[in-house]
Amino acid sequence: MSNRSFFLQRESLVGSDKLVLFCENRIVVKGDEFLWLQEQVIDLLPEDSEFLLVDHNGEHFVAAHTSEDIAEVVAAESRSLRSLLFIEGESDFSVAGKASQIMSWYRTHRYCGVCGSKTSQHEQQRALLCANCGEQYFPRINPCAIVLVTKGREILLARSARFKTGFYSCLAGFIEVGESAEDTVLREVKEESGVEVDNIRYVKSQSWPFPSQLMLGFHADYKSGDIVPEPGEIEEADFYDIDDLPAVPSPDISVAGELIQIYVEQVRKGEI
Ligand SMILES: [Zn+2]
Known part of the structure; x- marks a missing residue:
């Protein structure tokens, strides 16, 4: 795995991209559906939104996070990941579970635990690097x-x-x-x-x-x-x-x- 992207630019998203939207720690769900097409919601997301690439069984998905209450705007609701266990197929739930874990890991590893400097995305791996002391952080299970x-x-x-x-x-x-x-x-x-x-x-x-x-x-x-x-x-x-x-x-x-x-x-x- 080399030179791959872990985040996507807003401009590079296409209409058919499937997005998992998080509002704080909850997932934005409409009925029993929580995979949104990019074109349905993209304009509603804040300018500085990050789009996280999530590969799952050979398919590409995108996860985005917003602290704004987007659920109400799109006539949807935000639900806990656990509550989706009972309404979704195994595959969709796995995507949401993976996206949730990766997103949470990024959120909790913004700073190096050794020296306190800001971390940055490793170029080739899903890892965060501390440029100051060289420490590396990988998603933990x-x-x-x-x-x-x-x-x-x-x-x-x-x-x-x-x-x-x-x-x-x-x-x-x-x-x-x-x-x-x-x-x-x-x-x-x-x-x-x-x-x-x-x-x-x-x-x-x-x-x-x-x-x-x-x-x-x-x-x-x-x-x-x-x-x-x-x-x-x-x-x-x-x-x-x-x-x-x-x-x-x-x-x-x-x-x-x-x-x-x-x-x-x-x-x-x-x-x-
Ligand atoms: Zn450090």
């Missing part, structure tokens, strides 16, 4: 491990103190400094549920932009121990038969839902 723990036909599910009532999911936690993802699986399952697992295997991952997480999805077998929910973190945890599951996340929006769905299908097909 925070890895988390999420794990489906199974015991025969049963799945370990927990209700977090943070979830809305009645909603259950897999156990998960941030990977701490110095840990492997497998270390995190062992530690989080033990801390949150009291049980021990083995045969940990990686299944799949998902970008989760709240705010900048990478969820690494694992499957592990129950090994030993009684369930003891972690006070303050887990309100309830138990093993549930695949034919008698409580409300769980949709596989369309969350890797936890996918891990559950994959296992349930395997058991039903007799593969387990």
